[in-house]
Amino acid sequence: MSPQNIPPERPIPIEDLHALLREIIPQHQHQEHTATADTNATLESSVRQHGQPTRVQPPLTTTNTTINTNTTALPLANDDNRIMRALRWRRAGNRGSHNAQSEHVPVPIRPSDCGDGMPTRWTEEVKRRVLWVIFLVQVSMNLNTTLYSNGLEGIAAEFGVTTFQVRWGGAAAFLIAYAFGCELWAPWSEEYGRREVLQASLLFVNIFALVTGLSTTWYGHIIGRTLGGLSSAGGSVTLALISDMYDPHTPGHQYATAFIVLSSVGGSLLGPIFGGFVELYLAWRWVIWIQLLFGVFVQGLHYFLVPETRATIVMDTIAKEKRKADPSCKLYGPTEMAGKKCLKWSEIMVIWMRPFKMFLTEPIVLVSSLLSGFSDALIFMMVQSYGLVYQQWGFGTLLIGCAFIPIGIGYGIGYCLARYFIKRQILLRLRKPYCERAQYEARLFWLLWTAPLLPIGLLIFAFGTSFTSQPVHWIFSMIGACLIGIANYAIYMGTIDYVLRAYGPYAASATGGNGWARDFLAGVLTPYAVPLYVSLILT
Incomplete structure (x- = not known):
């Protein structure tokens, strides 16, 4: 009835x-x-x-x-x-x-119901477009850390402080806050999507860059730089986009990782290379304005060209579109099925502490993070010390900036080597699909040949730049810098690739420890680079 x-x-x-x-x-x-x-x-x-x-x-x-x-x-x-x-x-x-x-x-929507809307099913053209925008986003974030060094003298004269205070209050404060900012932003990208979180991060970075540039007091300048570093999402979110678009078992995942790693290490070089022109011909505030202009440009590209990649958020959006088009449709996304979740402070602290817990308790994460962090810290120390060591050959501001080009060449060589070894790893996995060594440890094999280039390059650079009565030719120091660039890229790429594959769903927290070590060690060691070199020269 x-x-x-x-x-x-x-x-x-x-x-x-x-x-x-x-x-x-x-x-x-x-x-x-x-x-x-x-x-x-x-x-x-x-x-x-x-x-x-x-x-x-x-x-x-x-x-x-x-x-x-x-x-x-x-x-x-x-x-x-x-x-x-x-x-x-x-x-x-x-x-x-x-x-x-x-x-x-409500009927839960499945990935098969989404068709080509899922990020893993996007065309290669769309994926390449997203990767290029993320490349520029990562360059922008790293440009904020190194371009600042070319305004040290002007900032010290403006606020009446020493250059050592500027290195601590402006450069080191940004890097240390950047290290913690990467971990603070990552959990929110899991809840609200990569696109919204990255847009918020870029917006706050640009706002605090504006605060830094307009500040008329030293303390306001420090607050702007510190909050700008804390607002930087960094590689914890950009690397997550790769996992969203590519299956970790496919070759595209490794190639995309190599590309984004190149943007991370390469972005730190654009500051000293082009910063020489800014330092020579413009006022120190242009160091901040260039960061702001590039940041706004990148944020616009990301807003218009990069769609949401987080699978759960994409499924929610597709389910809403299907219900709007067909009122009888009963499909709902994962977040809609779960309802609004109110995160408690205890849950937030557990999520935020997970990368640090893995950093201290997981040997793989600890060793790989310390190795990667130490190599990256050396690059930032060299940014501070180049102005001293190349004065003995009469290098001016522009030539000192150009002296960083060999490190960039080393990064390019490291990227080519990574692609070559990725092809070898793919063939090995096809021949031995059930071998764990082929799936995991083979990704670290090329570090046996490239990681030793770091101490070798350091020794060559040290002897090539030593202050003697008759200094050797500057080309030897640049050869050493090129070897350091190859090793730095290989270490970062090898450790990130291995950790992403080894920890699966916990890879974000594991790579977060890697990023934290790189930024934190670089921030702590950067202020002492110049005093170290000055003391070595005097003795």
Whole structure:
């Protein structure tokens, strides 16, 4: 019975229905018992009088009994009809309620329902476009760390402080805050999507760059730089975009990782290379304005060209579009099915502390992070020390900036080597699909040949730039710098690639420890680079 055919009479409450049944059933039993007793009494009297039983007709054969019986049955029939009508009404109501609920039961959407909307199914053209924008985003974030060094003299003269205070208050404060900012932004990208979080990060970085440039006090300058570093999402989010678009088992995942790593290490070189022109021909505030202009440009590119890549957020969006196009559609995304989740401070602290816990308790993360952090810290120390060591050859501001080009060449060579070894690793995995060494440890094999280039390059650079009565040719120091660039790229790429594959769903936290070590060690060691070189020269 459909809900439209339900009798209009008001249904009997279940308590009244139960009481009515209890009253009716004893009446049936009493009437049957009375009729049976009368029949038995008649039979007994007949036996006593005639010695044999007399056949007694049932009461229903007489007219009076029939009338009385029908008269008694009328209320009973009415009561039965009333009870059955109420039961049918309840049954129809429950069925209608169940049908109404079943029409609105949400059905979780599956990746197969999303078609080509899933990031892993995007065309290669779309993926390359996203990678190029993320490349520029990463360059912008690293440009903020190194271009600042070309304004040290002007900042110190503006605010009446020493250059050592500027290295601590402006350069080191940004790097140390950057190290913690990477870990603070990563959990929110899992909840609200990569695009929104990265847009918020870029927006706050640009705002605090504006605060830094307009500040007229030293403390306001420090606050702007510190909050700008804390607002930088860094590689914890940009590397997550690679995992969103590429399956970790596919070759595209490794190639994309190599490309983004190149942007991370290469972006730190654009500052000193082009910073020489800014330092020579422009005021120190242009160091901040260039960062701001490039940051706004990159944020615009990211806003218009990069869609959301987080799988759960993409599925939510597709489900909403399907329901909007077809009102009868019952598909809902994962976040919609889970409902609004209110994160507690205890949960937030657990998420934020996970990278640091893995950094201290996981040997793989600890060793790879220290190796990568130490090599990256050397690059930032060299940014501070180039101005001293190349003065003995008469290098000016522009030539000192150009002296960083060999490190960039080393990064390019390291990227080419990475692509070559990735091809070898792919062939090895195809030959040995069930070998764990082929799946994991083979990714670190090329570090056996490239990581030793770091101490070799340091030794060549040290002897090539040593202050002697007759210094050797500057080309030897640049050869050493090129070897350092190859080793730095290989160490960063090798460790990130291995950690991403080894830790699976916890790769974001594991790579977060790597990024934290690189930025934190660089921030702590950068201010002491110049005093170290000055003391070595004097002794």
